[in-house]
Amino acid sequence: MTSPQPARAWLLLEGGGSHTWAATATGYTILTTTEGPSTNPRSVGEERAVHTLVDLIDQVWDDPATAPLGVVAAHGAASTRAAAGDFAALVRRALALVGPMAAPVLVTNDLTPLLLSAGGPVCVANCGTGTGFAARNGARWARSSGLEWLLSDEGGGHDLGTAGLRAAVRALDGRGPDTALTGLAQAWCAESDHAGGDLSEHLFFHVYREEGAKSLVATFAQHVLEAAEDGDAVAGRLVENAAAELAAGATSVCRATGITTGTDYTLLLSGSLLTEATFLRGHFMTWAHENLPPTALRQHTPKSRPEDLLRLRDLWLTPEALPPLTSAMPTHADPAPSTAEGTSA
Structure with missing residues (x-):
């Protein structure tokens, strides 16, 4: 008899010039959270940003053999669309060092989820x-x-x-x-x-x-x-x-x-x-x-972070709702997981 597969989870990131918050979630339930220093490469440099991302992911992710459904990041590093893409690349590097894991990534400016609230x-x-x-x-x-x-x-x-x-x-x-x-x-x-x-x-x-x-x-x-x-x-x-x-x-x-x-x-x-x-x-x-x-x-208080980021995730899973956001705010969005897969977790 095979063991049941663990529920796949989402990786959530929020950060700016002085801190980074990381969490995992299934559905609308937050499983684990942690905080650390800035991961903005223009504040701390790319290598330190990746090192901190690896450390944060290690703290919240229990099974590096199972990749996240996706990564949702609202981050001050997304100053422009190109910068949002660059930060998505740093997240992918960190996932590869932890797992190695791979997952679709959404990165947008840290003000975006506040506008949606x-x-x-x-x-x-x-x-x-x-x-x-x-x-x-x-x-x-x-x-x-x-x-x-x-x-x-x-x-x-x-x-x-x-x-x-x-x-x-x-x-x-x-x-x-x-x-x-x-x-x-x-x-x-x-x-x-x-x-x-x-x-x-x-x-x-x-x-x-x-x-x-x-x-x-x-x-x-x-x-x-x-x-x-x-x-x-x-x-x-x-x-x-x-x-x-x-x-x-x-x-x-x-x-x-x-x-x-x-x-x-x-x-x-x-x-x-x-x-x-x-x-x-x-x-x-x-x-x-x-x-x-x-x-x-x-x-805006730290208590609202999970709700803000899960709202952003749901928008990512609604293809027709994403273009107005990506045209207005600096955003990089990989193709999202299918709606069925994303909401089942």
């Missing part, structure tokens, strides 16, 4: 390591920012952290006013194993010592927010500038999709600097209430 018009403002804005109003979709730290991401954690560290350095060498950010920068790099030298040398070593400086610098954004809340004038101006950039991003996608004053729409906040940093959120929401009051306000 509201029934009516919606604007998404994301502010974490980077920034991204997207809106959907009927058949009209729009997206702005999200082209990584050299081309966009103004107002995000890396941008705000960089501005704060530069302000500290300017104060140190006399090019700028005194600021509490100098002392905070000293504490921030205190764990560095660099011995000797002044603060400028410590900062230089801490920031440039290894690959992945983007994620590291973004952590200083919290210190900028702390100083601003405590009344530091320099930090306060930096936070005001960041909030203005967030307002500009939200304005652009609302304008492009016809969301105007009086439109019943949902404003969905995402990313740690909007969902956890109340000081920055307060500045941004002041703009929203004065210029484009939302009918409903929601915050």
Whole structure:
């Protein structure tokens, strides 16, 4: 008598500039979950991204002899369609190293499932390591920012952290006013194993010592927010500038999709600097209430990840529903498993 075959499962991935979440699911049941560092190759490099993907898949996938039904990934690495395809290739490399396994892969921008989570018009403002804005109003979709730290991401954690560290350095060498950010920068790099030298040398070593400086610098954004809340004038101006950039991003996608004053729409906040940093959120929401009051306000939380990604999977399994998404958002989609196979798990 043969043993029953184990139920095949889906592999789910969600990530951005600072973290990656991985899970397995059968049907609408989440089986296992884990979290790890960024797998965005423009933050950590391709090899580290693949290594982390392998580690995460190992943690959630029990039987490497059985391939996933498919991989559904909503990831900040999907800045463009070509970038979405490149990340799909990294996922395939990771699967081959774990199993070796092979499975169809869907990769789309991490804002896509958020746009699908509201029934009516919606604007998404994301502010974490980077920034991204997207809106959907009927058949009209729009997206702005999200082209990584050299081309966009103004107002995000890396941008705000960089501005704060530069302000500290300017104060140190006399090019700028005194600021509490100098002392905070000293504490921030205190764990560095660099011995000797002044603060400028410590900062230089801490920031440039290894690959992945983007994620590291973004952590200083919290210190900028702390100083601003405590009344530091320099930090306060930096936070005001960041909030203005967030307002500009939200304005652009609302304008492009016809969301105007009086439109019943949902404003969905995402990313740690909007969902956890109340000081920055307060500045941004002041703009929203004065210029484009939302009918409903929601915050994207980790609890919604499984539902968001399973909704995206179901869209993948509905061929006629996928083209509007792939034409609007950076997406790579392999042919999906058959609907019967996909829903039976």
